[in-house]
Amino acid sequence: MPGLSLKGVTKAYGATKVIHGVDIEIDKGEFCVFVGPSGCGKSTLLRMIAGLEEISGGDVFINDQRVNEVDPSHRGVAMVFQTYALYPHMSVEQNMGFGLRMNGRPKAEVAKRVEDAAKILQIEELLDRKPRQLSGGQRQRVAIGRAIVRDPQVFLFDEPLSNLDAELRVATRLEIAKLHRQLGGATMIYVTHDQVEAMTLATKIVVLRQGIVEQVGAPMELYSNPANLFVAGFIGSPKMNFLEVSPGADGALQFKDGRSINVTGKANNIATVGVRADQLRAAPLDAAALTGEVSVVERLGDAEFVYVRTGWGQEIVVRFEGGADIPVGSEVGFNLSGRTHFFDTDGAAIDGLTVASH
Amino acid sequence: MALEATHSAGSDYVIRKPLVTPRVRRWIVSVLLAAVCCIWIYPLVWMVSASFKTNAAIFASEGLIPSEPVIDNYLRAWNEANIGAYFFNTLFVTVGSVLLVTIATAMMGYVLGRRKFLGRGFIFGLLVFTMFVPQGYTIIPVFELLSMLGLGQSLWGVMLATTGGSFVIFVLLFAGYFSQMPDELEEAAKMDGVGFVRTFWYVMLPLSKPIIVTVIVMQTLYAWNDFLLPLVVTLANPAIRTLSVGVYAFKGENFVDWGGMTAASTITIVPVVVLFLFLQRYFIDGLAGAVKG
Numbered sequence: 001m002p003g004l005s006l007k008g009v010t011k012a013y014g015a016t017k018v019i020h021g022v023d024i025e026i027d028k029g030e031f032c033v034f035v036g037p038s039g040c041g042k043s044t045l046l047r048m049i050a051g052l053e054e055i056s057g058g059d060v061f062i063n064d065q066r067v068n069e070v071d072p073s074h075r076g077v078a079m080v081f082q083t084y085a086l087y088p089h090m091s092v093e094q095n096m097g098f099g100l101r102m103n104g105r106p107k108a109e110v111a112k113r114v115e116d117a118a119k120i121l122q123i124e125e126l127l128d129r130k131p132r133q134l135s136g137g138q139r140q141r142v143a144i145g146r147a148i149v150r151d152p153q154v155f156l157f158d159e160p161l162s163n164l165d166a167e168l169r170v171a172t173r174l175e176i177a178k179l180h181r182q183l184g185g186a187t188m189i190y191v192t193h194d195q196v197e198a199m200t201l202a203t204k205i206v207v208l209r210q211g212i213v214e215q216v217g218a219p220m221e222l223y224s225n226p227a228n229l230f231v232a233g234f235i236g237s238p239k240m241n242f243l244e245v246s247p248g249a250d251g252a253l254q255f256k257d258g259r260s261i262n263v264t265g266k267a268n269n270i271a272t273v274g275v276r277a278d279q280l281r282a283a284p285l286d287a288a289a290l291t292g293e294v295s296v297v298e299r300l301g302d303a304e305f306v307y308v309r310t311g312w313g314q315e316i317v318v319r320f321e322g323g324a325d326i327p328v329g330s331e332v333g334f335n336l337s338g339r340t341h342f343f344d345t346d347g348a349a350i351d352g353l354t355v356a357s358h
Numbered sequence: 359m360a361l362e363a364t365h366s367a368g369s370d371y372v373i374r375k376p377l378v379t380p381r382v383r384r385w386i387v388s389v390l391l392a393a394v395c396c397i398w399i400y401p402l403v404w405m406v407s408a409s410f411k412t413n414a415a416i417f418a419s420e421g422l423i424p425s426e427p428v429i430d431n432y433l434r435a436w437n438e439a440n441i442g443a444y445f446f447n448t449l450f451v452t453v454g455s456v457l458l459v460t461i462a463t464a465m466m467g468y469v470l471g472r473r474k475f476l477g478r479g480f481i482f483g484l485l486v487f488t489m490f491v492p493q494g495y496t497i498i499p500v501f502e503l504l505s506m507l508g509l510g511q512s513l514w515g516v517m518l519a520t521t522g523g524s525f526v527i528f529v530l531l532f533a534g535y536f537s538q539m540p541d542e543l544e545e546a547a548k549m550d551g552v553g554f555v556r557t558f559w560y561v562m563l564p565l566s567k568p569i570i571v572t573v574i575v576m577q578t579l580y581a582w583n584d585f586l587l588p589l590v591v592t593l594a595n596p597a598i599r600t601l602s603v604g605v606y607a608f609k610g611e612n613f614v615d616w617g618g619m620t621a622a623s624t625i626t627i628v629p630v631v632v633l634f635l636f637l638q639r640y641f642i643d644g645l646a647g648a649v650k651g
Contacts, residue, residue, distance in 0.1 A: 052548065072549050084542075085545065
């Protein structure tokens, strides 16, 4: 049963269209992440669901009820803002209970709900403090607490981790994942530009670009079967290597330096080959599909990312096991192994092909 | 590239010694400021000094410290010249106008600073335009307005007229401050189901404390010291005079009671000085905040 669905939703500011007909179904209890580069419309979409932004066209349904014109506070949604948006002059307790108090809930009920939320987030000892006396991570919790207190059907998170430092971001990411399980049944919609957050948190990812949904699916589905060049390049770190190819002799695919690979399956119209850093294997230079000179090596401990400059000047990244110690400046060769992706001239993925030999 | 450039420059880089050390520089600045301060404060000190002298001694050029200090001036000012009654008139006018001005300008500033509506620019323009109209030109129409409202002869009228003085500046201060507030605060309140008026009252207004304090202090100073407007309004009714007008009464047709006038003036400014001493931190913060804006 869908907890929330968008049907042909559009948004325009005057003549400028920023959302071009978006259709998304989000089931109850799902953790859905909207991801995309800045300016792709993901925050706008979230704000339209929240009711902070008017819907220019299409419909938004929450629990099968059309909510286009419903007041934000009556949609059963709660929002956690990127900047937390805590009321600076109120204590944590007042911040969390503000909405309930203003809507005339009895004092005892407000206190109970605030207390329960504080317990879930482990911020009970912070209730008397003002927001300025809290660290970034604590403020984030209070902001989430303010959402929990409202007991919403749908939680909306607008880039909630982007104001935290790297370490705290990872910790809070885990907290949010736990929270989702703890609040069982709560639908969450989460906006981020960080594909790692999307991959780690989501049960469903919606990849957006320029107001259009590029692909919807489970994290690993998007990783393994990206629908197009954009999704392939956006999901996964480091970024997928894209190699331009042209048709060679006997249906082979030729790289810019003349080396080629053979493909099994119907290989029409292939313009780009995509291969992730961990799907390239070192090979002797004379038997390699790709060769190049090592320009930079990033040592991460468990892995080494080696940047190789090919004969035609493109830089590709290859993953080696930690301790491989590839010298910078050396000439190396690779074969394509495992999953290789193929894209046509329009950037759409072509299925059913594998690399045969070269 | 930039790294290389700084690196090559590093070899022949010469450290230039300052002419004066920061410590000496601080000294020079302090002495200069002290000198300016002395000139600035001289009229005020002269006034306080004169209030302790007899009328004859004031012009005997005996220096700032009275040779034979007297307090007759103060007694005369308080008892004969009705300064005591004027004091309470002024207090009424000041407190009333401060309350009215603070609430009204905050509300107006909030709407002008945060809401986009048709004619907003026009209203802003109109407000700014009125700042260029000298007070003297508007006094007669204001007086006529008060008369039409039946307030021409009452303290309420003086109070109401006094609210107009810096109204526009305060509205602009509030509008500027509110326009800087993050939208998320209002949006969070909206998500919480808190309406427009209550968002203003419970969320935005408490956050504008620096501006509120600035407005209170500035309006207090203005209302307390305003002269021309209360002079005109109270012309026919000496009982509702304010202090600044009352002080003026020491100037007779043939004789000016300088001692009484300076004593009355000193009584007049004491509350304002005390207020400033207590609120100067907020006052300066508020103005700095408004300018940084």
